[in-house]
Amino acid sequence: MRDDLQDLVDEVSALLGAPATLEDRDFTLLAFCAHDGTGPATPGATMDAVRARSILGRSSTPEVRAWFESHGIARATAPLRVPADPAAGILTRLCLPVRAGGRLHGYLWLLDEERTDVTDPGAPGLAEAVALAAEAGRLLAEGRPGTADLSAALRTALTDPAPAPGRAVRTLTEALGAGTPVALVALLPAGPGLPPGWTPPGAGAVTAVLDDGAVAVLLPLPGHGDHRPAGALSGAALGGLPPGSTAGVAAARHGCGELTGQWHEARTAARVAAADPRLAPAASWAELGAWRAVAALPGPDPVLAPLLADPVLTETAATWLDCAGSPQRAAGELCIHRQTLYYRLGRIEQLTGLDLADGADRLLLHLGVRAARLAGIGWVPQPPRPLGGLVSMPS
Structure with missing residues (x-):
């Protein structure tokens, strides 16, 4: 293909009597032709710093790109003149x-010293040059990118620093x-690797496997904010993964400009789904509630370390707090006598030095045990709910 592009550039250069350069839409040089100088061009006037940089460095600076794009080249469908600077x-x-x-x-550029009148469809060689641009x-x-290229692009967009994304x-x-509405789904497989032959369902989905084993699935949506296709994809995808795998769905966005933020949301939701049996095995960012604040913490407060070494007491504290401090409800959830609950709460105070009658201490404890649960410290995982409830995930 590159030889064909070079032939096209040579022909356009000959038609319009000017040096020609072909770049892709990212301003990466694809082909160029140094016009032989015959004809009306002024000697030495058909090279500028931009063309020299494009040829020598095969790229242009962000400032140059901004200058050209400010004149509407990305929206243009016909030849246009970009003024000098x-x-x-x-x-x-x-x-x-x-x-x-x-x-x-991409773009075909010609340093023609304004000899070609872009407002005149009959300008010599212009129609033929436009046809050659269409052929390019x-x-x-x-x-255009295939499936593998799109997977690599998604992986790059989620993991590499600028300007790669x-x-x-x-x-x-x-x-x-x-502007297409898109959802991003994070899949956290239980155990290393993916099952042989595993592929995510979903028409038009783009999948990337990250270094830590997490799987990102970018899914076009039929309408903004409608997570039902993403929820259905999560359920179907988890059906082919080992038990204990979880999924998270980010809030929908228009276009792919916020993939990093979506990945944070999706991955956080998948982590919470692994920590909270009420949300397992798949959760959406919209339904996380207080878990969003917990996920932003670096971890539990160090004062809770003695408590977190005891899984039974840690689960007791989490259950009692989730039950709004109700002894009756907490004892029922834990299947223990109420007096046993009181004994355990006393032990929690002794180990942590916290006063469970104090609201601030209870908040510290609640955030801490949830942060520990999210990190898998000091708690016993509970069985996830059935997969059947995934499709109607709230948006």
């Missing part, structure tokens, strides 16, 4: 948008469509 060393140039199927794939778009579209996000946006 003498202070930045930018000469005026002709831009031919490279499109296919309504999608932008077709060639680039045929090389910018290009990855644009790749995903092109594939899914700008």
Whole structure:
């Protein structure tokens, strides 16, 4: 394909009598032609700092990109003129948008010294050059990202520092469509690795496996805020994973510009689903409630360390607090006599030095035992609820 693109650039350069450069939509150089200088071009006037950098470094600076995009090149569907910026060393140039199927794939640039009138459809060589730009778009579209490329883009967008996610996000946006409502699902398999042959359900879903074994699934949604497809996908995906695996669903967004925030939400929801039997095996960010604040903590307060060494007392404290301090309800939940509960509460005070009659101490204890539960410290996991309740997950 690269040879075909070079031939196209050479032909456009000859048609319009000017040096030509082909870049993708990220301003990465794909091909260029140094015009032979015959014709009306002024010697030495057809090279500027931008073209030199593009050829030598195969890229442009963010400032240069911002200058060109501020003149509407990303939205253009016809040839347009980008004015010069003498202070930045930018000469005026002709831009031919490279499109296919309504999608932008790149730009053909010509340093033509304003000889071509973009307002005149009959300008010599212009119509032919536009047709060649369309052919370049077709060639680039045929090389559009496949499934593996999209998985790599999703992985990059979630794990790599800037500026890598910018290009990855644009790749995903092109594939899914700008402004498409998307949900991000986090799957936390129980145990290392995925079952052989496992694939997530869901039409159009993009999947990436991260280094720690977590699985991210990016899913286009039919309507903003409707999590039902994501909930259904979570249930079906968990059905193929080992028991004890959990899933989390982030709040829906328009487009792929907030994937990092969505991944935090989805992964937090999946972690909470593993910690709270009432939410297992799948939870959405919207239903986490106080768990959101707990997930933001670095861990339980050190004063609780003696308590957390005793799983029975830790579970007693968590249950009593979740029951709003009701001895009757807590004893019933724990299947113990009320006097046994009182004895355990006294032991909790002795171990921690907290006064359970004090609201601030109870808050510290409640946050601490929940943070410990989220980290899997000092508690005994309970069986998850059946998978059948996943589809109607609240949005």
